[in-house]
Every structure is written in structure tokens, then in C-alpha cells.
Amino acid sequence: MARSEELSKDLNPFTPVGIRIPGQVSMQDLAQMCGGPLALTSxxxxxxxxxxxxxxxxxxxxxLPLVIDGGPIGGGKSRECRLGSTVGDLSVPGKFGIIRPGCALGNTTAVLQRKYAAPSQGSCC
Structure with a gap:
């Protein structure tokens, strides 16, 4: 999928851009207070x-200009959480694929399967 002209060229200029939806309420609240999405990195x-x-x-x-300590991640599941974020591909309308399995693979796949019925051919996991 082509990058939108509206997306700042300073954000990963040579790679596709993904969207991360954090599970931490504090980060959801921060994004809401700031008026929308935040450009962040791991x-x-x-x-x-x-x-x-x-x-x-x-x-x-x-x-770093800012570090927010929301507490440790994982609640005892450190091995799974060290995998990082699950990265999905939604670039083809009506289909999805998993680019990188991560700590939320099961939940992410379940949500995407409900929405899209089945993964894209050859691109899941």
C-alpha cells in the first residue's frame, strides 16, 4: 500500500508504517489527551x-525527549512479552496477514479472523 501524502516523511521514510494499539490504559489516556495518535518507537x-x-x-x-514508566510489562509472562508486538498486514482490503508473530499473536489473529474470516493466502505466520 502506498504511503499517504499526509504522513510525515520523517516517520520511517523508507519503510511501511504500522499502527500499534497499546493495552495500557495510561497510554490510551495519553493519546486521548494529546488529541490523537502518537508517533512512538519501541x-x-x-x-x-x-x-x-x-x-x-x-x-x-x-x-530520548520523554520516558514514561507505566510499570513492568508482562505480569509474569516475560518470555512471551520479549517477542515484541505482533505485526499484521492490512494493506489488501478485506484480507490480513501476520508479518511478525509477537506476544499478542493469539489475540490479534482471533480479532482479525472475526473481522476478515480467514488469513490471506501464504501470509499468515
Whole structure:
């Protein structure tokens, strides 16, 4: 799917852009207070395991304009949560695929299957 002209060219200029919907109520509230979506990134370097607490990426703090500590992620399921976000592909109308299985794979797939009935041929998991 082509990038919209409305999307800032500063956001991943050479890659597709995804949307993450956080489960944390504090982040949902922050987005609502700010009036809409927030341009954010994961608190880790590409190809490294996902951070589950702010202390795990404190070496990056000096480079960040803001760090919000919403508490540790995972509630005892650290192995699954270190997988990172599940990334889906919704670029073909009426179909979906899973680009990257992550800690919410089961829930994400269930929601998408209810909405789209079945995954795109060859693109799930």
C-alpha cells in the first residue's frame, strides 16, 4: 500500500508504517489527551529483545525527549512479552496477514479472523 501524502516523511521514510494499539490504559489516556495518535518507537534497538521495564533501556535515556514508566510489562509472562508486538498486514482490503508473530499473536489473529474470516493466502505466520 502506498504511503499517504499526509504522513510525515520523517516517520520511517523508507519503510511501511504500522499502527500499534497499546493495552495500557495510561497510554490510551495519553493519546486521548494529546488529541490523537502518537508517533512512538519501541524502547529497544532493532533486532534486540524487547524491553520489559524502563530500567532495561536506561542507556538510551539521554537520547530520548520523554520516558514514561507505566510499570513492568508482562505480569509474569516475560518470555512471551520479549517477542515484541505482533505485526499484521492490512494493506489488501478485506484480507490480513501476520508479518511478525509477537506476544499478542493469539489475540490479534482471533480479532482479525472475526473481522476478515480467514488469513490471506501464504501470509499468515
Amino acid at each position: 524502547a529497544d534497538l532493532s533486532s534486540q529483545a524487547s524491553s520489559l521495564s524502563v530500567e532495561e533501556f536506561q542507556d538510551l535515556w539521554p537520547q
